[in-house]
Amino acid sequence: MKFISMSLIGLLAATTAALAQTTVISEPSGYTTLNLPAGASTFVGLNLVPPTAYAGTFDVVAADTTRRTITLTAAGTGLTNNQFNTVPHFIEITTPGPRQGMNTVITGTFASGSSIVLQDALPADIVSGGTVTIRRLWTLSTVFGATNQAGLTGGISSNSADLIRVPNSAAGYDQYFYSTGGFTGIGWRQIGAGTANKASVPLYFTDGFYIFNRGATKSVTLPGTIKTGPTQVLIETGNNYLANLCPVQSNITNQGRTLGNSGLYNGTTNGLTGATSAENADLVLVPNGAGYIQYFYSTGGFTGVGWRKIGAGSTDQSSTPLAEGCFIVYRKGAPVMVQLTQGSF
Structure with a gap:
């Protein structure tokens, strides 16, 4: 599994009218590129939002x-x-x-x-x-184009097309592809849903998903706006695929989301569960190109107090950046609402 490379290129000023008001809203905007390696399943997070x-x-x-x-x-x-x-x-x-x-x-x-x-x-x-x-x-059509302008590999069946795999509440995936004809017709389709048009299927802004690229290496460019301010996400029991809405990762103070400044663990019940061992703590899984590196918040014991990497003893991991695209949180307890922080732009 390959992790997606996402970069914000060329911030620009965007001005958007708010409904019928005369007030205008200036937001930091730009575009991000999703790089899709050939023959790989890529973990994607849309780190920009619509205006x-x-x-x-x-x-x-x-x-x-x-x-x-x-x-x-x-x-x-x-x-x-x-x-x-x-x-x-x-x-x-x-x-x-x-x-x-x-x-x-x-x-x-x-x-x-x-x-x-x-x-x-x-x-x-x-x-x-x-x-x-x-x-x-975001929807399938606004991200990838109503007629697949993004250039994903289409096909007359899901067996020959790129697949967009969106995790669902049943611990599986809803799978979509661009149909170029045949039994399912032309347009965005869901495996198992026949000819139903799926162009308007929403891609929720806090969630990550996968793209399986059957064809040659390709990239998708998406314009959008940087979301400012914190974001609350519901962390369900089990795996949670979370988009990283902080599109710029750097060592500059207050930019970039790390384990330490993310808000994932805050020492209260409104956050992930820490423990003296990884076996009893919630886990944060960060893609590394071949798999995932696993982190947890240690509350004491042999590994001390703070963010730790499984297998790295007591080494402080609080400055570890979260993946620019998305990451996984494995929650062992009951669902909890977490307020994620955001950098300043």
Whole structure:
């Protein structure tokens, strides 16, 4: 298994209008390149996000006891029905505090009252008057092109095409490919789903996935925006494939995500579990081109206190950078919400 090489090239200023507002949002943007070695399965994370579609204040709709409906209250906001759900979008809490970076998919948009409905309920401590951003989710077609402009190898069957393998909750993978004809027709298809068009299948911004490249070495270039601020991710029991949303890894202070500054372990229940041995701790698996290097947070004993690599004794590993594309967290306990940090750009 080969790890993907992803690099941010040429930061530039991007200005995006937020809905009908006159306010503009300037975000650090650029493009990233996904390098896909021939005949290899490559672990991919999309470390850029689409531009902001809305940034402003919100109120929780008290009448909705499920706490899934909010209204967007920034001056000049004007929504159309289904604006943020016909094409999949996600919303993120940007109010500073313990909930900053919480995110979920938007399932409904209503012009009346400028309201949106969320897939997940808001916790009770999120109140009216906070701030949010809304962005489109990546999809198969926006990343790889509606007609496979990215140049992945297509085929009349999945046996001859490159495969995009997205982990699912059943501990397996949903597998997609670009069909060039035959029984499944032309377009993005899912193995086992016949001729159903899968171009709009979302690729959630916090998640990693695999690409199996059957053809020659190739690369995919993706423009986007750097996501600022922390990001909350739900770490489920078992393997979690996480995209590294910090696209620049360097030794400059406050840039680059390392084990030590990642926020994965924070000494509380809102983080990974540490232990005096790797057998009892959650593991962080970082690809090295041939497999994975395994790390854990040691809370004492023979290996001391701090981030450690399995097999490297008490050597401090806190400055170890997380992979630029993505990495795996193996969670041994119950699911936990972790607030990952982000560098400054």
